[in-house]
């Protein structure tokens with residue numbers, strides 16, 4: 341690629357994954373040219389790559405995120421469904437053992453999109469790169485910012501070459517790409533904090549809350565008659581039982597496959613041992629249903645294990661000084677315990693927030709990047725509060741443990757979860773929040789408070805609410 345003709349009309353996005361692609365789309369039109377700089381060589385279709393190890397694990401996109409992606413890329417849901425992704429109504433197509441009992445399968449309140457992560461990314465990427473104003477510079481690593489503490493004016497990049505499995509490019513060629521706005525979307529491993537310090541800015545305030553969760557995932561081919569129209573199955577821990585939190589998810593995705601994730605906090609971690617996977621699902625979770633379903637499914641992969649589950653947030657929006665021409669989004673800004681499935685939705689909502697801030701204040705206006713950083717911190721902060729509010733209870737997650745406020749809120753959320761097992765109205769309010777469609781204030785209205793005081797309206801279920809047909813198709817008795 342040649343140096344952009346007019347840097348003042350150029351935006352550069354670092355990282356060509358979910359957040360990077362959506363931000364590129366959000367900036368297209370404000371900038372004449374958006375250059376996405378991605379370290380990996382990106383595959384033509386849905387295929388694994390080194391820079392996206394989490395793609396081996398289950399991913400769901402909650403409807404609050406689907407709405408945001410649709411806003412940026414109209415028709416994306418249809419493209420995903422055409423490619424085999426599933427749209428699963430919440431809680432209608434969900435069999436969930438919550439902390440306080442089995443949820444009933446209430447009429448649809450919200451939905452999730454289920455797909456292998458590689459398919460999701462390839463679909464979004466194709467739609468984004470169809471825009472001629474967006475240019476992909478793959479096999480290229482961002483190594484630092486150019487500018488000073490007052491303004492970022494570009495980024496230093498280095499081509500990766502034969503050493504990185506690419507034969508077509510000379511390795512290690514370094515140069516600068518100039519731009520009016522550089523957005524860091526390089527994920528959990530972002531080096532933005534250090535890059536800003538190199539420009540003379542102070543260290544950013546960071547916080548980590550680590551539940552110690554280990555995440556093991558494996559891909560299965562579903563039993564033949566359960567390959568379409570099967571519900572999500574999810575067994576959650578009960579934080580009151582004093583045991584490590586162990587959970588399991590079975591998500592039906594494209595091509596009749598199930599992606600199954602088993603996880604556990606300190607002292608209750610799953611292993612990467614293929615032979616232990618079904619045993620863990622049967623014996624270590626609060627109910628054996630996932631293990632029972634797997635007995636009749638065919639494994640298609642080995643178990644992948646990750647511990648990249650710590651909640652980590654950099655509070656860039658609080659910095660006393662912030663340079664023009666720079667912003668940080670996606671996991672680079674805040675990464676969450678994947679158990680809550682919010683990272684993708686937050687990245688999409690942040691891209692919309694960034695677009696709206698640029699639209700409101702004008703491309704190139706003074707203080708724009710500060711405004712963008714504050715705008716993207718809002719969706720990031722909402723998901724952060726949800727994740728951290730629960731994870732502080734795991735032993736060793738923080739130095740000080742939960743505060744009194746954390747304990748009061750958790751007691752109330754526990755009561756709401758119990759009520760939601762036997763009240764469709766409260767289940768809807770709870771999923772308003774978990775789907776990132778609405779903020780947690782909807783759980784504090786007088787009607788919800790009253791309903792929580794009264795408790796569930798229906799008797800608790802005694803087992804997983806699978807229909808006779810679902811049981812029979814999966815070979816369960």
Ligand SMILES: Cc1cc2nc3c(=O)[nH]c(=O)nc-3n(C[C@H](O)[C@H](O)[C@H](O)COP(=O)(O)OP(=O)(O)OC[C@H]3O[C@@H](n4cnc5c(N)ncnc54)[C@H](O)[C@@H]3O)c2cc1C
Nearest residue numbers: 355357358359379391399400482527670671678681683684
């Ligand atoms: C096990 C697991 C399960 C998850 N499940 C869910 C889920 O169910 N639902 C959900 O919403 N979220 C889930 N998440 C979170 C989700 O994966 C992330 O929130 C999402 O990938 C963030 O997107 P991103 O673009 O910010 O970062 P990433 O997807 O991590 O992408 C970063 C990109 O930057 C590139 N890059 C890195 N450094 C450089 C550099 N120096 N120069 C150029 N390019 C660079 C990388 O190659 C990569 O392409 C899960 C995460 C994990 C770990």
